[in-house]
Amino acid sequence: MRPPRLALVPGEPAGVGPELCIRLAHRPRGHSLTAFGDRATLQAAAAALGLPITLTAPDAPGDRPGELPLVEIPNVAPARFGHADPLNARAVIDALLAAGTACLDGRFDGVVTGPVHKASINAGGIPYSGTTELLATQAGSDVVMMLANPTVRVALATTHLPLRQVPDAITRGSLEAVLRVLHRALQRDFGIDAPAITVLGLNPHAGEDGVLGDEEIHVIRPVLAALRDEGMRLTGPLPADTAFLPGKLRDTDAVLAMYHDQGLPVLKFSGFEQAVNLTLGLPYPRVAVDHGTALDLAGTGRADPSSLFAAADTCARMAATRFAARAAATGTEP
Incomplete structure (x- = not known):
């Protein structure tokens, strides 16, 4: 069975999401990860942590520690740790929707999402009640x-x-x-x-x-x-x-x-x-962290990555379970 391919969305660029994604990318894993987000934000997070990261092409293997394929969705304004900017609301939403689309069309097997800042998104002129509702509307589920x-x-x-x-x-x-x-x-x-x-x-x-x-x-x-x-x-x-x-x-x-x-x-x-x-x-697994953006911790390296690690592991297991069920139903290799 091939490893599940997971889309990884860091969430609010000024929060702890980007640095948690860098920590996740350095962790050995039995699935592939591809980030959907802003290159400069991920590089700044890696620098703050002192963890080198190689951001590769979107179609590169995503299972090597220290490497992370990237579907680039640039921010409008440079991200500053701890300061959510409504100008970047559109990029946050576009990253979530792009990851959802990539799963709906079969390029990826699940979505893992970091924390978003609802107030900043709404201040950016985008009515937003949550990622659950956003992806449900996109998928019609x-x-x-x-x-x-x-x-x-x-x-x-x-x-x-x-x-x-x-x-x-x-x-x-x-x-x-x-x-x-x-x-x-x-x-x-x-x-x-x-x-x-x-x-x-x-x-x-x-x-x-x-x-x-x-x-x-x-x-x-x-x-x-x-x-x-x-x-x-x-x-x-x-x-x-x-x-x-x-x-x-x-x-x-x-x-x-x-x-x-x-x-x-x-x-x-x-x-x-x-x-x-x-x-x-949803037609695909979606798993998120169970915490907020923690703007006060952003860039300090003190944010606990456990929830994001658990989210990625859970999403991969859910995708593998779906693979196995399809294989059993069709008599084919997943």
Whole structure:
């Protein structure tokens, strides 16, 4: 099986993304990497770290430590560590879209992304709510956000919504769609034939039989019952304050939280450095770091590369799982 070919997008040029990409490029790996971004920014990051980097042609091998093929997408303004410039917003978006296009047309097998600066992108005149939404729109896919570390996978029924809007956003149709994407992704990207999914309730104590809210009765339970009838292995709705106990996590492949801060604090507490952010449902794997641009650390060499290392390893494993599934289905070599 050939090594997966991954597109690597550093993200905000003034943040820690470029230097983390340089560290990743120096790491031995069983997959190839090609960066999509600004040459001068990557060279400046390498100089700040004292790590020499050879930026090669886009079609060069991307599996040699210290070398990194580059699809050049120049910034408008020179990047300055710690100072996000809205003039470079277009280049950040263009790099993400170019990497997505390269996967959609089969040149690459997955996308690994560094952190972006949403405020700077919007200040640059580009309406932007997140890379998940950007790549989903480009691909025309229904997607689900999931974060993962070696302890637990947590998917989200809703993402970046004010808390008062969450109950209205969780409908039978939306919840069913999320569970179908999650179930399929666990099969396709993680090789789990019959994934076990734990679904959290929305209200404290999962509503306590309607005393603390009735969304569990009227929305969540009917959806779970219908999908169980199709053969899905679904547990819940469970109270969020007990669903993450080690004994329960041993029997689940992923937890579906109803809103952002219901599930993600547990995941980050259990292993923030190894946590990654996945976009499920795209035609290709996309994995991002689970941290921000850390402008205050940019150029200092103190940024921890663990999340980007984990993102690249996870993306490569997901791509390899898809290779193997296609090979099994067609009887051909992946």
